[in-house]
Amino acid sequence: MNKPKHKKLTCLGIESTAHTFGSSLVSLDEENQGTIISDSRSVYQPPPGSGIHPREAYQHHSDVCSGVLIESLRKAKMDMDSVDVIAYAGGPGLGPCLRVGAVVARSLAAYYHKPIIAANHAIGHIELACMLTRATNPIVLLVSGGHTAILAFSNGRWRFFGETLDITIGQLLDQFGRAAGYASPSGAIIERCASKSEEYLLLPYTLKGNDPSFSGMLTSAKRLLSSGKNMDDICFSIQETAFSNLCEVTERALAFTEHDEVLLTGGVAANTRLQEMLTEMCRSRGSTFRVIPRQFSGDCGAQIAWVGLLSYLHGMRLDISKSIVRQSWRLDQVDILWRH
Amino acid sequence: METLIRKGAEADIYKVRWNGLLAIKKIRLPKGYRQPSLDAELRKRRTIHEATLISAAKLAGVNSPLLYYLDKSNYSIYMEHFDGPRIKDVLDDPDLGTTKIFEAVGRSIGSLHREDIIHGDLTTSNFILISDGCLGIIDFGLSFRSNRLEDKAVDLHLVKQTLESAHSAVADEMFTDLIDGYRSISGDESTNRIKSVMRQVQRRGRYARSV
Structure with a gap:
């Protein structure tokens, strides 16, 4: 600056x-x-x-x-x-x-x-995440109800390296939560349910180049719900599959841009499991992981x-x-x- | 002899000797953050897709690496080594600049799409300028077969997105060249239809000004 x-x-x-x-x-x-x-x-x-x-x-x-x-x-x-x-x-x-x-x-x-x-x-x-974490030139993973994007600063602007092709990660969590009868936003409830399970059910994993897609996963997850599968197991599987997708596209951005810093921000950044997975991904590459404090x-x-x-x-x-x-x-x- | 030349997002790339030939070994290692069953499924699926479509691409008249060997036990592939800078490096370094390089890129993509092969990962790091005018395409891990316009449009959308995010100063010019090259293979009608689907794909971006 x-x-x-x-x-x-x-x-x-x-x-x-x-x-x-x-x-x-x-x-x-x-x-x-x-x-x-x-x-x-x-x-x-x-x-x-x-x-x-x-x-x-x-x-x-x-x-x-x-x-x-x-x-x-x-x-x-x-x-x-x-x-x-x-x-x-x-x-x-x-x-x-x-x-x-x-x-x-x-x-x-x-x-x-x-x-x-x-x-x-x-x-x-x-920018608030950069200020609070002192990140300087990170790959940004912005995850919320309105956005799911992987961004890098270049030539005067924050630019989309990748972006959801359909719904955002927040919409995936909220719409599944709604189908299960919970109030929106449902991220926190889904995280709580997921923490009680370790039974992974395979869900559609869609990544087109640098662009994830979550609508197929939402349909499958709702189907599992109506077929009577355990709620905790479905929540666990949604988190594991969707967050793996986000980790992969973030890692693709790191490899492509040769940056070595990741910054997680937006409402879904509060999810502990997402933070854990990104921490592991960054560790394996020798990159730094930063996340906006939960409060903000x-x-x-x-x-x-x-x-x-x-x-x-x-x-x-x-x-x-x-x-x-x-x-x-x-x-x-x-x-x-x-x-x- | 094994030298790590690149740590990609989903695979490590080594330069090796294979039966006396200089070769590339691409190995998809497990990801610690991923559920083991999902991890195994993705590594297996992509290794198989890569091996299958890298050869199919040759039949489409595209310069993809020759496949030497596939080791199912650890999801590694041995293939021909392309010597030269990536298009990404060429764009970053004006000294390497060759004019109309993106017409060749467009022709290669057009040739793949004509045979209903979707590359799935058309970033500027997956094209290699082997020698003047001779362009190689690598990394078929996300490739698949489809004749849907939507899939072809998303394929092109990714090149555009990469240009706009990483090479914004020259993005428009390069993409225009690309479409010229693509059109020379696919023809006007098909190119225009794909371009119109591409605009729809772009409008799906969050808060893009629609219509």
């Missing part, structure tokens, strides 16, 4: 792409060290057996936004005067949810005369605030009249001004 001279900056980050409404204060000191001062959030919980309903999630976010915002300021012992810049999640995500965060950010920016920045949510997962793996305001700070520091400015949201905003469209 290059180092323009600047005073200490503090950013208020607002996250609202999907089920989480988050608000966080993050600072960047004169040495470019980032610190998360506070991070508050409220998560919309759909009823068991169903997924996110955008309107319901929007309603939740509208109800909790001011409370979450005030809590993040109070925990940081700060007021709006000490905030230098306001960042919101500009996308990608669910339209109704994104709009709540954007409205909050716009209102604050207009009322308090603060600069506003639209941060890409996926870039937030990557899921969606949070801090990831938005951190990207907001980096963008602001490198001269990005957004006119409030152009502070729109974009449901489709692919992470490889974002110029990463702070990396070379």
Whole structure:
């Protein structure tokens, strides 16, 4: 990272792409060290057996936004005067949810005369993980409900080395969980069930070049469920098969790019078994494995605030009249001004 | 004599002597992170696919390595050694640059697809510039037979993705050359149909701007 001279900056980050409404204060000191001062959030919980309903999630976010915002300021012992810049999640995500965060950010920016920045949510997962783990130039495995991608930085942008051809790993876990009657997100429940089994059932393993595919595995797993197979065994087998696939494609990226550092981030990064398998893969190649701390793996305001700070520091400015949201905003469209 | 020349993602590559010939030994070692039954299944399946399709590719008129020997006991394959830089290295080093190298890449892929062989792993590290203009294709572990446009489109999508992620500055130019080469083998109609399926595949990317 290059180092323009600047005073200490503090950013208020607002996250609202999907089920989480988050608000966080993050600072960047004169040495470019980032610190998360506070991070508050409220998560919309759909009823068991169903997924996110955008309107319901929007309603939740509208109800909790001011409370979450005030809590993040109070925990940081700060007021709006000490905030230098306001960042919101500009996308990608669910339209109704994104709009709540954007409205909050716009209102604050207009009322308090603060600069506003639209941060890409996926870039937030990557850059916050880099900040917290001190990774410098890693192969990134981004695993969540919205993404399953293997990324490398090159020529000014984070670029897709590989990406799921159909559903994400988060969708695989959630949709299977839903079929079994659990509430979304179901990653934690599936991990708990899996830890009780060692009975491996062979499931479809699909990798096309650098692109994994999980829809066939989901169909097979649901079929096993309705044929009365043991739930713990199916969960164990889903994790073992899907995570092997992720390990293989990550290893392919390491071999191809000749990088020697892996960074795991996104909501599914919290899974202990996935961490274990990647640790083993990296060990066998002599590569370094890093993972975002569990507390910040899921969606949070801090990831938005951190990207907001980096963008602001490198001269990005957004006119409030152009502070729109974009449901489709692919992470490889974002110029990463702070990396070379 | 055995020299490790590359630690690939799924196999170790050695330069060896085999019956007096300079050869490549490719061995698929067990992965510690994988369930033993899945591990054995993947290593076996890929070794067999590689051995079968590496020879089929020759019949398609593509320069793939000659298969010398397959050792089922440890999933290793002995094959012809191609001497030369990988296309990946050529793109990274302008001094090695030969113009229109991707037309040859496109012709090779077109020849495989004409015979319904899907390579499955068309990254720039799997093409070797053996001597001027003579291009070798390696690594058939993920190969399979299919006449589906979808499979051919995904095959081409992978080359495009590799170019865009690792060689972004020249990606568009190289891919245009590739399609020219592909078209010279497959013809206009077939090439255009595959390109249109390829656009569909690309739109499946997460948060890609659709339509």
